[in-house]
Amino acid sequence: MDAILFYACAAVAVGSAVVVIAQRNPVTSAFALIVTLCSMSVIFALLGSPFIAVLQVIVYAGAIMVLFLFVLMLLNVRREEDAPGRGGRTLRGVALALVTLLVLQAGAVLVRVPAGPAPGFDASTRRMAEVLFSPHFLYVFEATSVLILAALVGAVVLAKKEL
Amino acid sequence: MDHPAFVQHAVLLSLVLFGLGTLGVFLRRNVITVLMCVELMLNGVNLAFVAFSRAAGTLDGQVLVFFVMVVAAAEAAVGLAIVIALHRRRDTLDVDAFRLMRG
Amino acid sequence: MHELEVLDRVLPFAVLLLPLCGFVVLSLFGEWIKRDKEDAGAGYIACGTVLVSFGCAAWTTARLYGLAEAAPGLPFSQPLGFEWIEAGGFRVPFSLLVDPLSSVMMLVVTGIGSLIHVYSLGYMAHDDDRPRFFSYLNLFTFFMLLLVLGGSLPLLFVGWEGVGLCSYLLIGFWYRKDSASAAGLKAFVVNRIGDVGLILGMIFVYHSFGSLDLVDIADNSGALAPEKLWELGPVTVACLLLFLGATGKSAQIPLHVWLPDAMEGPTPVSALIHAATMVTAGVYLVARLGPLYHQSATAMLVVAVTGTVTALMAGTIAIVQNDIKRVLAYSTVSQLGFMFLAAGVGAFGVAIFHLYTHAFFKALLFLGSGSVIHAMSGEQDMRKMGGLRTRIPWTFWTFLAGTAAISGIPFFAGFYSKDEILLGALTTGHTVLFGIALFTAFLTAAYMARLLFLTFFGEFRGGHEAEHHLHESPWSMIGPLVVLAVGSVVSGYALFPGPAGGLVRLPEVVHPAFRLPPEAVHPVGWLPAVATLTAIVGILVAWYLYLSMPELRASVKAALRPALRVFEAKYFFDDVYDGFVRRVVVGGSEALLWKKVDAGVIDGAVNGAGGVAAALAQTLRPIQTGFVRHYALLVLAGAVALLSYLLWS
Secondary structure, eight states, X not given: OHHHHHHHHHHHHHHHHHHHHHOXXXXXXXXXXXXXXXXXXXHHHHTTOHHHHHXXXXXXXXXXXXXXXXXXXXXXXXXXXXXXXXXXXXXXXXXXXXXXXXXXXXXXXXXXXXXXXXXXOOOOHHHHHHHHTSHHHHHHHHHHHHHHXXXXXXXXXXXXXXX | OOXXXXXXXXXXXXXXXXXXXXXXXXXXXXXXXXXXXXXXXHHHHHHHHHHHHHHHOOSHHHHHHHHHHHHHHHXXXXXXXXXXXXXXXXXXXXXXXXXXXXX | OOOOOHXXXXXXXXXXXXXHHHHHHHHHHHHHHOOSTTOOHHHHHHHHHHHHHHHHHHHHHHHHHHHHTTSTTOOEEEEEEEEEEEETTEEEEEEEEESHHHHHXXXXXXXXXXXXXXXXXXXXXTOTXXXXXXXXXXXXXXXXXXXXXXXXXXHHHHHHHHHHHHHHHHHTSSTTSHHHHHHHHHHHHHHHHHHHHHHHHHHHHHHHHSOOBHHHHHHHHTTSOOBXXXXXXXXXXXXXXXXXXXXXXXXXXXXXXXXXXXXXXXXXXXXXXXXISGGGHHHHHHHHTHHHHHTBHHHHHHHHHHHHHHHHHHHHHHTTOOXXXXXXXXXXXXXXXXXXHHHHTTOHHHHHHHHHHHHHHHHHHHHHHHHHHXXXXXXXXXXXXXXXXXXXXXXXXXXXXXXXXXXXXXXXXXXXXXXXXXXXXXXXXXXXXXXXXXXXXXXXXXXXXXXXXXXXXXXXXXXXXXXXXOOOOOHHHHHHHHHXXXXXXXXXXXXXXXXXXXXXXXXXXXXXXXXOOOOOXXXXXXXXXXXXXXXXXXXXXXXXXXXXXXXXXXXXXXXXXXXXXXXXXXXXXXHHHHHIIIIIIIIHIIIIIIIIIXXXXXXXXXXXXXXXXXXXXXXXXXXXXXXXXXXXXXHHHHHHHHHHHHHHO
């Protein structure tokens, strides 16, 4: 049962990803990305990480993509031009080649990862909280809050009409 | 959930997503779309982290995913702000239009 | 050993430092002291310091000979108490050496120096730059004293360089005159070339002895293996190099070219520096290192031959000179050659003896010529003089004494010292050198008599204007002349307290400095007579040619035309040097070193490096297209490469 769900979501994710990179209209790409994110969330849940799964939906799909859509609306973006741009075919060819290389090589290594889950794996929210607030990660956790503040200020300043 | 090959297949999936994202960065000409492809890449990485975390039995991978998401959010915010500023300047969102760093 | 008392420690330094104080005072306050054109305050200060210094020198010498009773001829080396140079194992203390040799030199420098200072009061009375002149004279005296009193070679070298500097300053004293500045520069540069030899020689000496202290060198030279003729051991090389320095300072071939030009300086300068003291520094150096030179047959031969050849050459040039000071300049070169001849045959004491007598009569001759020039209102060409003996009698009689002394007339000082030199050459088997020296003695008498006759005898040839201005010099100038004239007679008989208690002549009293066994020199009976005869023949030749039968002169000149041309051209030394320096050194430097090496290689390398960097950057420039996607592509390529490396290496 889980297997069917996993492969189904995987297929959906891949398909939406293709849509993201293939579609001319950016808004369509954005929505496709939302679909991908949501199916990823399911997969996270299937992999035993409920916390991350929920976080994916709330933060990624719910905040970041909404932000993207806001900007798209703001800038009134239409269909994209069709011209290949500088470098054209060469660029596509080289990029395709490199990406293929990358994926194949990484894949050659990563298939050696052990197959099943480790025994005693517990990724519930409670456990996550214990780890996040442990001395090991507490400092980083607090630092990220400062990071968000900096990003907030930066975004506001950059997007202003006049400084 | 306990399917023996889950982790491996999840890792493969993450690779595919990452690869697609990278391709998208190079093939698309709209700046915002490029940013979205970057998010796709990050997602692929997140999936890999979660899978490995499950395989190793520790939670470090999951914590890292948490942080990656936070950073992705911050990066998306700032990146989009830059896009807005650029659009205000040049009234275009074409990646190839901005070549001031030409040597 | 006699204990050194406080006075012994202080006196040598008083001798040395008084003139230095004079220099400092005069250079700082000189203009203020000279309040108006006639005031001679600066001169008085300068004379004062040197006279007091002379007094201290005499006192020191007296005490030295008093000490000598207890330990015969013992030099005492007086350290100031601080290490001047200390670098690793190389130590040079600041010490003064007081022994018979340096005491003789010290007396000469301060004694003749003070006479010349007094003379300058009169000679330079109308010169606006008097304070500068006297300050330089005092400075020179200080350096010369440092040279002769220095206890080690480096200290001697400081004095050596210092007198070279003062020579430059004083030759070019009237710097507004181009020829004077050029002459000063020429003197300094030629000296410098010799100094290279001196420095290299010092290095070799240090290599052989491990010390540069003069007493150490003298004591330990005997222990070194003597080097035979043409054997180039370290001792020979050191001696030859040091002699190169001596040729520069003492104007011997090949570095003699600066001395005649140095006559551009005021006459007191010529008397002091280029007759009595500075040019004798080379002789002093060779004599002081006599024990070392004694171990090298080659060096001794080179010294003797160089001296003799120089003496001959200078003598021949002197007979065709028309400027009164030039004759005396070449005469100095010639007499210095005699001194080196004496040193080269082993008679170091005799060389110093001749140095001593020569100081008297040469200074006298120069100061006398200064008096003549003063009377002639600045004219120096002898062809415009004549018959002055009745006009300036004091100058004439003192000048006559000097001429007799230099010609080697018996009972005058020069006779004794020159005779000893000839004796030394003869008895050591250098018959050829003896013959040449004898002929040069003939030339000496001839050109000096020629000078005397042209200047003081016959009809006055200078025109009515000059004739009206002829006047005798003031007492400040005549006084020293008289004193020196007396010295020219008496110095030949000078006697000093000897080691054995009696009174001995100068060569014996300085003998211990050379660490040689006492020689029993057998006088050759016929030598004094032959020498005197040579001198008289020379005077007679000049008499006939210039006074009694002037018509003969034209035919003699015609007969000797080719030789005379060479003499007048000074044997083409200046032309050769000029050609060499201008064409080879300057031209070669310009064409090769400047254009090819400096501009080509060095600039080329530097500019080339820059050019290469720029070219490299230019080739890499196209990578930066400005397109973000291209840059991202490069990042991706890099990541793939890294991954491949990590996976497959």
